[in-house]
Amino acid sequence: MTSPRALNCPLCGGTVSPPLSSRRMECRYCGKPLFYRGEEFLPRYFLASKLDEAALHQACRALFKSHYVPQDMARRALLLQKRRTYIPFYLLTGKRGGVIAAGRERVVERHNPLDRIEASLAVEHGPMQAGQGWRLEKPEIVTEEDSRVVLGDFQYLYPACTLENLDVPDLDLRETILEHLSDASPVYLVDLVRSGDVLDADIPLERIVEKGVASNQRTGELAVLEMQTVLLYVPLLTLTFRYGRHVFSVTLEEVGGAWVAGHLPFRRDLAFMLGLGLVSLLGFFVGRLGNALFTYPWLAGPAATREMDLKFMELLFLTAGLVMAVIVPAGLSAAWALVRAPYRVRLVRGGPRVEAAGPIPQSPLAPLNAFLKWFFKAFFDLYVQRESGS
Amino acid sequence: MTAGEKPLLLPLTCKTCGQELSGGAEAFIYVCLGCGEATHMSVPDYAYRLLYVRPSPAFKGTAIFAPFWRIVGRATLTVEADKKRSAYQHVRPLGPLFFAAFWNPKAVYYDNLTLRFAQCPEKIEFDKRSDPVLAGIRDPKVLPEMARLTWLAYLDRFSDVTGVDLQFQPERLDYCAVPFFKQGSFYSDGVLGIQLPPGFFAGSGLKS
Numbered sequence: 001m002t003s004p005r006a007l008n009c010p011l012c013g014g015t016v017s018p019p020l021s022s023r024r025m026e027c028r029y030c031g032k033p034l035f036y037r038g039e040e041f042l043p044r045y046f047l048a049s050k051l052d053e054a055a056l057h058q059a060c061r062a063l064f065k066s067h068y069v070p071q072d073m074a075r076r077a078l079l080l081q082k083r084r085t086y087i088p089f090y091l092l093t094g095k096r097g098g099v100i101a102a103g104r105e106r107v108v109e110r111h112n113p114l115d116r117i118e119a120s121l122a123v124e125h126g127p128m129q130a131g132q133g134w135r136l137e138k139p140e141i142v143t144e145e146d147s148r149v150v151l152g153d154f155q156y157l158y159p160a161c162t163l164e165n166l167d168v169p170d171l172d173l174r175e176t177i178l179e180h181l182s183d184a185s186p187v188y189l190v191d192l193v194r195s196g197d198v199l200d201a202d203i204p205l206e207r208i209v210e211k212g213v214a215s216n217q218r219t220g221e222l223a224v225l226e227m228q229t230v231l232l233y234v235p236l237l238t239l240t241f242r243y244g245r246h247v248f249s250v251t252l253e254e255v256g257g258a259w260v261a262g263h264l265p266f267r268r269d270l271a272f273m274l275g276l277g278l279v280s281l282l283g284f285f286v287g288r289l290g291n292a293l294f295t296y297p298w299l300a301g302p303a304a305t306r307e308m309d310l311k312f313m314e315l316l317f318l319t320a321g322l323v324m325a326v327i328v329p330a331g332l333s334a335a336w337a338l339v340r341a342p343y344r345v346r347l348v349r350g351g352p353r354v355e356a357a358g359p360i361p362q363s364p365l366a367p368l369n370a371f372l373k374w375f376f377k378a379f380f381d382l383y384v385q386r387e388s389g390s
Numbered sequence: 391m392t393a394g395e396k397p398l399l400l401p402l403t404c405k406t407c408g409q410e411l412s413g414g415a416e417a418f419i420y421v422c423l424g425c426g427e428a429t430h431m432s433v434p435d436y437a438y439r440l441l442y443v444r445p446s447p448a449f450k451g452t453a454i455f456a457p458f459w460r461i462v463g464r465a466t467l468t469v470e471a472d473k474k475r476s477a478y479q480h481v482r483p484l485g486p487l488f489f490a491a492f493w494n495p496k497a498v499y500y501d502n503l504t505l506r507f508a509q510c511p512e513k514i515e516f517d518k519r520s521d522p523v524l525a526g527i528r529d530p531k532v533l534p535e536m537a538r539l540t541w542l543a544y545l546d547r548f549s550d551v552t553g554v555d556l557q558f559q560p561e562r563l564d565y566c567a568v569p570f571f572k573q574g575s576f577y578s579d580g581v582l583g584i585q586l587p588p589g590f591f592a593g594s595g596l597k598s
Contacts, residue, residue: 007398007399008399010397010401011401016399022416023416023417023418024402024413024415032401032402033402033403033411034399034400034401035399035402035431036399037396037432043416043493044416093494095532097536098539099551101552145550145553146550147554149542149546150543151543182588186414186415225532226528226529226532228493230493
């Protein structure tokens, strides 16, 4: 649907532009109030930001206290830019009603005229045993006609613009909006533009109505009696910071005050410490195993026992070697990945999550890993060959 | 614009007295406070009577007037089964039905008011006033069907409405300004004193 480019005032004939923010307008020639009744026009509402400067400061401080980001972030991060963006959502509300024919199930116990006689006999002679010939009637489930009158609300909320580019989680945002719907206020577009960027509603409403409302309608019985569609604008605040050589942006929804999108630099010292811890653990493990193998009491025992145990020792060393061949390179590679991988912290609704920002560079231990792999494979093959030969 | 097309711009002045019509930025219904008339802009040539509901003397303070459509009509019931007919015999008929005309994101809030007002029509009296009214948007063309379903839902409380045919013939439709009072942190209506949940006036710019 296209809106007209120019309109004429019905009172003075002056040319006026179609309204942008409200159906109510004034003729710029005669100054009389006018009402625009084009169908493409939607009322606009917005959810105001609930965060003042102090609350925003506190939210940033809390974010920078995360264990995954550098510990001096709160002190060293420099705010470069603060930009508010209003995201439009279609809010479709209305009444849906009708009479639904629903069956009602009822358990009916049929009373056999003999029941009373059976009962009296049971009193006199005790209860009858199974197979004695008296018929017991099972309770029956009867479906009765029943109607339900429904005159209820419906409420749908859909993004009116594509959110993929903004990397904003659609469902989380919708949940927040629905929680705060009671705070919606009418707004003029010109007022919104003054306090931030306003995204265009580029998803056609017809598509939303067709896919959202019509498809959710129960067939036949419940009709949409009325529907009001409004555009609801939700403020998102994007903050761009510089920390060392990193420039990063984080986005906060200002209605519930939750961080919804953005990336932060990862705390390298944490990765280094983890890598170091892993290597130390491996060293300790290897040392303890070697110590256990070489200082075992059988080595000092009588020659016969030693000969008997040698076979077992060989097998033990082989197994330990194989385990080491897998664990040690894997552990060292993991430590390498921890230290060298380009990690970053991603903000999602549940809190910060660590993710790899790009491919992890190949470990310098890769040739050693390959050699170890080859060596142990050859050693194992040789052992198997020798065993099968003997 | 060709001869058959509806004009896209309408003057917001009263056709009777020439006074400027009042209504909010998002209103679709505009009222002339001088003549006591309301016009839904989908049918700009027709004016509805604007009635102010008199607040109960029990309420003090400044009233906020919220717009409702008040529909009066005749409900005709056709019941096949005698048993059901007798079940409905002692049902007290509903009075005029009040349906909110303002936008609210959670419309279910006012269903309770509709039924409660309809069950005690004698308590609703009207007043001569010219106070501002919150912006109204609802198109009244849907009201007869909503009134019919409200009646059916009411009857369903007494006996199942299977096989019941109910016709609702509207007789009069007025635009009614119902007073609400802020009491502490919530609003209540100025007639029966029904306490409203938070968010009742969401969308009107008033905080509740």
